[in-house]
Amino acid sequence: MIELFKTILYEPLLNLLVVFYNYIPGHDLGIAIIALTVVIKLVLFPFSQKGIKAQKALQDIQPKLEVIKKKYAHDKEKQTQAIMNFYKENKVNPFSSCLPLLIQLPILIAVFQVFRKN
Numbered sequence: 001m002i003e004l005f006k007t008i009l010y011e012p013l014l015n016l017l018v019v020f021y022n023y024i025p026g027h028d029l030g031i032a033i034i035a036l037t038v039v040i041k042l043v044l045f046p047f048s049q050k051g052i053k054a055q056k057a058l059q060d061i062q063p064k065l066e067v068i069k070k071k072y073a074h075d076k077e078k079q080t081q082a083i084m085n086f087y088k089e090n091k092v093n094p095f096s097s098c099l100p101l102l103i104q105l106p107i108l109i110a111v112f113q114v115f116r117k118n
């Protein structure tokens with residue numbers, strides 16, 4: 001598992017940092033780090049945008065969810081069922097904003113490892 005992480009994420013990021021360092025005039029490591037950060041943000045942008053849209057959708061339906069919670073405050077089972085039905089009707093997945101973060105986390109850990117070990 002660790003070897004797979006190193007092969008897929010750590011080594012390409014390290015190599016990209018070295019390439020930036022070698023091709024940037026003046027061999028400035030700070031600018032190479034900034035360039036690597038910009039590339040990573042561009043790669044992760046679609047995932048971030050999906051997460052933001054999902055959070056916005058959840059925020060937009062929050063007042064309606066509060067009405068459901070008040071309506072079924074006495075019965076938690078009915079409340080949960082009504083909320084799940086509401087999510088299905090509005091085609092909103094409450095966990096969809098977490099998925100992009102789970103995709104980004106290994107990449108960010110690999111970047112941290114690149115800076116920590118080198």
